[in-house]
Amino acid sequence: MPQPVLSDKGSNYEFTWAEYQLTAHVSRIHEHKDGRISCELKFTTSNPEYKPHLLQQTFNLLGTSQGKTLLKNALSKVYKAKVDWDEVTEQICGITLNKLREGEPIEELWTDEAITPVEYKVYPILLDREPTLLFADGGSGKSSVGLYIASCITLPWNNNPLGFKPKYGKVLILDWETSNNTYRRNIQWFRRGHDLPEYMISYRRCWSPLADDINAIHEMVRANEIDTVIIDSIIGAVKGDVNDSTAAQDFFRALRRLNVTSLLIHHTAKKTDLRSKSPFGSAYFNNLPRSVWELTSHQEPGIDKLNIMMSHYKCNVDTKHPQIGIEVMFNKAEGKTVFRRINVENVAEFDGKLPLSKRITVLLKRGKLTIKEIAEELGAPYNQVKARLNEMEGKKVHKLSNETWGLSQIEI
Secondary structure, X not given: OOOOEEEEOOOOEEEEEOOOOEEEEEXXXXXXXXXXXXXXXXXXXXXXXXXOEEEEEEEEOOOOHHHHHHHHHHHHHHOOOOOOHHHXXXXXXXXXXXXXXXXXXXXXXXXXXXXXXXXXXXXXOEEOOOEEEEEEOOOOOHHHHHHHHHHHHHOOOOOOOOOOEEOOOOEEEEEOXXXXXXXXXXXXXXXXXXXXXXXXXXXXXXXXXXXXXXXXXXXXXXXXOOXXXXXXXXXXXXXXXXXXXXXXXXXXXXHHHHOOEEEEEEEEOOOOOHHHOXXXXXXXXXXXXXXXXXXXXXXXXXXXXXXXXXXXXXXXOXXXXXXXXXXXXXXXXXXXXXEEEEOHHHOHHHHHHOOHHHHHHHHHOOOOEEHHHHHHHHOOOHHHHHHXXXXXXXXXXXXXXXXXXXXXXXXX
């Protein structure tokens, strides 16, 4: 019985029977909640007596014998060569299902092996080969920051003004929000603003949810050697309600198949308290990314300048990093966008988002204060202020009397 040659293309499989001059392409494999495992089957031939394309249709890999008979009858009509269609169908179903169920191989993790340090694609923002989430209100500059990070990786841009430390790679932007014209304009303005050499970032406009489109995206990532994807944004990429835990799990399950570094751009949950904002939707959007950054911004009406503060919301694999202050200048007349690093303490609108220790040091720059005065000024509980001062003593602040505190010399 002829055996096929199998080509594993990641999310797709290709079966070739030389004796039959026949090839079957299996793609768009999807496991449904009702137990079905559907795929798209495409049959082609190298037999010169026939046109290359024979048949293309959806097929249930776990279907009944009736479905297999219908497929056999359809193929027999378009390809008259002698083929054992029953065996061909069984080989496609059996081998494909086995490949799907194999999963990742077992690895041995030894206690005496050298430990690899936490790796970053762009330090300190983007973890290597892990999902990082960046969330903010609409119009806060999320996509602009994403484009900055993509440019750092692509060039690579080691002497960038924000001081990020990138590793070279190939980036794919998956865009569910805007158009290629918008991204094309933004990248040109960005290059001019920083006098950078010409460079290219791969871009794809998306409309299907990631879970439905993952086979095609996986193939593009593999074929183009992409190692970093930017998803802009999760709202469009999720299939269904972002508050639904199942929809969130499906999204991250699909993302995991890509096995690349990812930056996930997301929106903020609707909360009025500036200090307690969180990613919108299911808790999985906070729990499953290995690192989460919150972006806060301020822009005066009529001024083409955007002040941004990036705050490290959480990290599973490393310590949290300090806030990063960014100023973005938009020069519409010259078609330029310029980024530069700023001190977040100099932007009054960011005061409410600073950690308590930072807010205390900023306040003490005015002069010495008692614990009660600090607590009242900051609107923080007395015991929290007292505990934080004790932690900071000798490093950033020092005690002048039983209740009065001031800045250490290194902070003045």
